[in-house]
Amino acid sequence: MLDIFRDSPAGRILRFLSNTTRARCFEDDPNSCLPAPYSDAATTSSSRDPEAGTMVSAEVKDNITVVIWYSDTDPENPYNWSSGKKLWVGMLLFVYTFAVYIGSSLYTTSEPEIVQIFGVSDIAAAVGLTIYVLAYGIGPMLWSPLSEIPAVGRNLPYITTLFLFVVLCVPMSLVNNFAGILVLRFLLGFFGSPCLATGGASYGDFYGPVAMPYVIAMWGGGATLAPALGPLVGGFAVEKMGWRWSSWELLWLSGPIWVLMFFSMPETSSDNILLRRAQRLRARTGRQDLKSESEMRQSWMDAQQITADALIKPWEINARDPAVLFSTFYTALTYAIFYSFFESFPLVYQGIYGFNLGELGLAFLAVLVGLFVAIALLCAYLYFLAPKQLGKYDKNNIPPEARLWPGLTATFLIPIGQFIFAWTARASIHWIVSLLGVAITMCGIFIITQSMFIYLPFTYARYSGSLFAANGLARSVLAGAAILFSRPMFQALKISGGVSLLAGASVLCIPGMYTLYHYGAFLRKRSRFAVS
Numbered sequence: 095m096l097d098i099f100r101d102s103p104a105g106r107i108l109r110f111l112s113n114t115t116r117a118r119c120f121e122d123d124p125n126s127c128l129p130a131p132y133s134d135a136a137t138t139s140s141s142r143d144p145e146a147g148t149m150v151s152a153e154v155k156d157n158i159t160v161v162i163w164y165s166d167t168d169p170e171n172p173y174n175w176s177s178g179k180k181l182w183v184g185m186l187l188f189v190y191t192f193a194v195y196i197g198s199s200l201y202t203t204s205e206p207e208i209v210q211i212f213g214v215s216d217i218a219a220a221v222g223l224t225i226y227v228l229a230y231g232i233g234p235m236l237w238s239p240l241s242e243i244p245a246v247g248r249n250l251p252y253i254t255t256l257f258l259f260v261v262l263c264v265p266m267s268l269v270n271n272f273a274g275i276l277v278l279r280f281l282l283g284f285f286g287s288p289c290l291a292t293g294g295a296s297y298g299d300f301y302g303p304v305a306m307p308y309v310i311a312m313w314g315g316g317a318t319l320a321p322a323l324g325p326l327v328g329g330f331a332v333e334k335m336g337w338r339w340s341s342w343e344l345l346w347l348s349g350p351i352w353v354l355m356f357f358s359m360p361e362t363s364s365d366n367i368l369l370r371r372a373q374r375l376r377a378r379t380g381r382q383d384l385k386s387e388s389e390m391r392q393s394w395m396d397a398q399q400i401t402a403d404a405l406i407k408p409w410e411i412n413a414r415d416p417a418v419l420f421s422t423f424y425t426a427l428t429y430a431i432f433y434s435f436f437e438s439f440p441l442v443y444q445g446i447y448g449f450n451l452g453e454l455g456l457a458f459l460a461v462l463v464g465l466f467v468a469i470a471l472l473c474a475y476l477y478f479l480a481p482k483q484l485g486k487y488d489k490n491n492i493p494p495e496a497r498l499w500p501g502l503t504a505t506f507l508i509p510i511g512q513f514i515f516a517w518t519a520r521a522s523i524h525w526i527v528s529l530l531g532v533a534i535t536m537c538g539i540f541i542i543t544q545s546m547f548i549y550l551p552f553t554y555a556r557y558s559g560s561l562f563a564a565n566g567l568a569r570s571v572l573a574g575a576a577i578l579f580s581r582p583m584f585q586a587l588k589i590s591g592g593v594s595l596l597a598g599a600s601v602l603c604i605p606g607m608y609t610l611y612h613y614g615a616f617l618r619k620r621s622r623f624a625v626s
Contacts, residue, residue, distance in 0.1 A: 097169070098179060101360035103253050120170075121374035129164055132375050132384060161372040161386045162238035170371070172300035172362050179360075180300050186359050188313055188353070190256065192320045193294050193348045194286035199324025200228050200344055201279065202436050203451060204337035211337070213274040217578060222275055223436065224574040226283035231570020233287025234563040239400050241292045242559060244388035247366030248296050249359060255285040256352045257399055263345035267338050290317070291563055294547070299362035307476050307548060314544055315469045318536075321432070322461035325439075329455030364388075407557055408564035417614040418553060418561070420606050421546045422568045427603065428508065428539045429569040430576035431596050435532065437462075437580035440517045442528065442589055460529035464511075464536030468504075475500050494552035495614040498607070503606040505600075506539030512597035516590045542607075553618060 099105045100119065109118070111552045120126050153160040153456040163171045175183075205219040237251050259282060266278040297309050361367055365388030372386040435458075443449040443457045449453035483499060485494055514531030550565065584592040 098182065098358045098360055102356065102358050103249060104357045108161060119371075119374060121371060121378055123217060124378075128375070128379070131159060132161065132381075132554055133379065137326045155390075157383060158385050158390065159381075159383050159421050160390075161368055161375060161384055163368075170367055172364060173302060175300055182358070183300065183360065183362065184297065184309065184313075186355055187289065187293050187296055188316050189351050190252070190355065191289045191313065192316045193344070194230065194259070194289055195317050195320035195353055196327065196347070197282060197344045198223060198230070198322045199321040199436060200328045200340040201226065201324075203325055203328035203332040203455070204340045206274070206451075207337035208275070212275075214272055216581060218272075218576050220437070220581065224432075224577045225276055226279045226575040227433065227570050227577065229280045229283030229570075230287040230290055231280075231567040231574075233284045234291030234566050235359070235405060238291040238559050238563040239287040241288070241295070241363070243400075244365035244369045244386075244392045245293055246361070248292060248299070248361040249361045249366075250287040251292070252359070252483050253352075253356060255288050256348065256355065258285045258347065260349050260352050263341055263348060264416050267341035267345065290566060292559075292561070295559065296362045300362065307480075308473060310547065311469055311472050311476075311544055314547065315465050315540065318432075318540055318543070319462060319465050322458040322536075325436075325458050326455030330452035333451040365391075399439055408560040411554060411557060411561065412564065415553075415617060417610055417617045418550075420603075420610055423564050424603050424606065425543055425546045425565060426568040426572040427599060428542055429573040431508065431512070431535065431600065433573040434576045434580040434593075434596060438584055438589060438593065441581070441584055443525065446519060446522060447525045457525075457529060460532040461536045464533035465540055467533070468537040468540040471537070472500060472544060492552075493615050494549050494618075496543050497548045497552065498611045498614075501542050502611060504538045504541035504545070507534050508542065508600045509597040509604075511535030511538060512593050512600065516593035516597065519589045519593075553614075554619070 100109075109122070121128070153162065167174055169175070205216070205222070208219045208222070209216060210213065237255070240246055241248050241251055262278055262282050262285065266275070266282065269275055269278060281327050293313065294310060297313060298306060301309050328343060331339045331343065350389075361370075365386070368386035369389045369392070372384050373391055375384045376382060412422055439454060439457055443454050444451075449457065479499075484496055487493065487496065511531045511534030513526050513533065518527040518531065546565075547562075550561055554561060578591070583595070586592075587595065
């Protein structure tokens, strides 16, 4: 699979620095036969691609010949990649996202020793987790719109920021003051966030609508699982080797991932791929009339408008559309509930059941059980029920609310699991019962989150990227706040009262979920952002 290396950052750099023939693109090869519309002596608007053997045509706009795919089976089109190539690129995105998310909670295993060494309070030590979560919510507000610029594409933000992420793991492992820990944790979260901002969009670049729900379910499952595995991965090591070990583990995980991406992560953005194809065609033929659609669109882009669409428009939509506002709040609440576990687990399983640090990490495997069940249920719905349920609609006019159906049941699981956890976390009841409640809660959280993620891009397609970024920031803000207020709340109200309070908030969202399902379309029609 030479094309994987050829189109990777390493391959592009090699082509730039040398005249090697091994990493050439089709247009760079002087012996290749260009389709007639793009040759230096084009006299027709169509030709036969010598590789694909299918008829191609070029569109002419205002004396500009638009560079498009050479055929329906053009191998450069991400949708036409082989299954193996798609699987490899999908795996890279998965482990990249996993590394960034596990980086948030690996730190929690170091908190007790940080309290002792630097003389800070438990709440101050927890700021290291909060600020990381907040930073990876802020980052997408920049990286998401940047990746939509054709000349930038997906890879450039991924590779450059992940490199900085890897480098920052070194000073994080060596820092000797608490202020430095907080600064480095913020920078780690900020530079790790591009995959969280555009990972789903990258999958959409090469997987079609049939496969996408399954792919996003798997990717989302890994993203949700990673923070839960952080205490397990770091627990025993930090207990034996010291608090710095969690940062070294993050370096050992993220470093090889960056190397793999640098040498084998091809660009997935069609806009960027066609733009670079047009540049190569102009260089070979000398024809300045050859341009890609994305290249022309980029010339019309207004930096002020891009900034407004990224930073202002999503919040304006939230303010004017109660349906979108509810989806933002509900997903943020589920994240807050999830991250509150990182404060409640030590109080329950160390304070009540006497677990050591490593055993505390094992308790988070309950999240893994809940996720496996949730992914199985969601995939079963997508395969067996969704085609029948959505088949009654015109396939080009399926209402976004129809995609919320799995959430109508999952919305009950969150408070049920929380109440079980809240009222069975006591010495007189075996610890496995409370962990069952955690698994049920996580099952509900995952299905609700996936339902919202499938629903959101269909509400206002033009602003979907910015809406996801705003949703991510809201989730991070509330989750970060939950990390700080959870421990004082649990200490004041005890686990039973504090978790019950969170469960009560999730109970209030149940009517909202049904209102969104039945009346979301009515609310959206009243919005001035709606597009029929």
